[in-house]
Amino acid sequence: MIVISQLWKDYGVIRALRGVSFTVQKGEVVGFLGPNGAGKTTCMKILTGFISATSGTVTVDGLDVVTHGVEVRKRIGYLPENAPLYGDMTVREYLAFVARLRGVDPARTPARIEEVAGTTGIRGVLGQEIGTLSKGYRQRTGLAQALIHNPEILILDEPTSGLDPNQIVEVRSLVKEIGKDRTVILSTHNLPEVTATCNRIIVVHRGTLVADGTPQQIQERHAGGNTFLIEIARKEGVTDSSLTSDLARLQHVRTVTPAGRPGNESALLRVEASDDSDLRPILFDCCVKSGWTLMELRRERLDLEAIFQRITLQ
Numbered sequence: 001m002i003v004i005s006q007l008w009k010d011y012g013v014i015r016a017l018r019g020v021s022f023t024v025q026k027g028e029v030v031g032f033l034g035p036n037g038a039g040k041t042t043c044m045k046i047l048t049g050f051i052s053a054t055s056g057t058v059t060v061d062g063l064d065v066v067t068h069g070v071e072v073r074k075r076i077g078y079l080p081e082n083a084p085l086y087g088d089m090t091v092r093e094y095l096a097f098v099a100r101l102r103g104v105d106p107a108r109t110p111a112r113i114e115e116v117a118g119t120t121g122i123r124g125v126l127g128q129e130i131g132t133l134s135k136g137y138r139q140r141t142g143l144a145q146a147l148i149h150n151p152e153i154l155i156l157d158e159p160t161s162g163l164d165p166n167q168i169v170e171v172r173s174l175v176k177e178i179g180k181d182r183t184v185i186l187s188t189h190n191l192p193e194v195t196a197t198c199n200r201i202i203v204v205h206r207g208t209l210v211a212d213g214t215p216q217q218i219q220e221r222h223a224g225g226n227t228f229l230i231e232i233a234r235k236e237g238v239t240d241s242s243l244t245s246d247l248a249r250l251q252h253v254r255t256v257t258p259a260g261r262p263g264n265e266s267a268l269l270r271v272e273a274s275d276d277s278d279l280r281p282i283l284f285d286c287c288v289k290s291g292w293t294l295m296e297l298r299r300e301r302l303d304l305e306a307i308f309q310r311i312t313l314q
Contacts, residue, residue: 001026001183002047002153007056009042009207016042018207019056026152029179031194032187034204035312040187041081043204044157047185048078060153074103077151081158083142087131091122091141094130095148102149116144120174136167143174154178157187172196191305201304205312215304222307226273227300229259230283233266233293240267243292250286252277266295 002024009017017039034040045051049069058065060072099109117123120140160168176197203211247256254274273279287294
């Protein structure tokens with residue numbers, strides 16, 4: 001549905017995007033991540049036709065965003081980080097105004113306003129001036145304007161920015177529900193937001209795409225190292241150094257290092273494999289043969305937050 005190919009964007013001497021390419025299929029809910037200044041917003045603005053690229057192409061349903069801009073915009077609903085709301089309009093007046101700009105049939109507009117108000121939970125404030133709304137309701141109103149023309153694609157740029165924790169949970173749930181029947185690209189640097197709403201993650205850093213896949217695929221590709229945590233009960237005559245030495249002699253083991261002490265009664269060690277071997281059977285057998293009491297044994301996996309820091313702090 002969306003194809004972005006070799007996208008470059010320069011702002012004078014500043015290069016915001018450096019050959020970014022990816023494809024989004026119909027029905028996907030994609031988290032577009034990156035630290036501040038990574039190029040997320042620039043990419044979203046090019047995709048929605050707000051600005052042009054220095055080079056590269058973006059197509060939506062096979063239509064180029066430059067040569068078929070009007071047709072592309074009909075297919076996209078866009079909520080920028082700072083939604084363009086008019087404080088002296090009521091919510092209903094504002095949605096009617098946007099509907100007119102979007103070419104919604106005037107006879108259909110009142111019903112459409114009720115529909116999107118129900119979807120976004122703002123029916124109770126339709127007659128209220130936008131300037132009097134809370135931040136959460138203003139964000140919901142911005143989301144309603146993005147949906148007013150019933151687009152196939154929804155582009156959200158930092159949709160929970162500035163919201164309190166309760167409002168963040170509400171908007172996340174709302175985005176997840178909306179994503180059931182349309183394609184969504186959610187631009188953010190908030191990892192909990194992505195893991196709660198998206199089935200695919202794209203990460204950009206310094207204008208370059210550095211990761212792309214499902215949350216599980218991202219963990220597998222970027223966690224780095226094949227490591228395991230083993231906790232063994234302490235017993236008389238067995239020291240941490242002897243445990244380390246015995247484990248280090250096992251086949252397929254590269255290193256054994258302390259991983260902290262969960263308590264005085266046990267030792268916690270990190271065991272790194274020298275290849276892709278699953279060390280758990282080998283470590284278990286070693287404990288049985290050595291007469292050690294095994295308290296815990298698991299593969300160590302970095303969470304997405306740690307992975308994000310690893311690939312964006314390089």
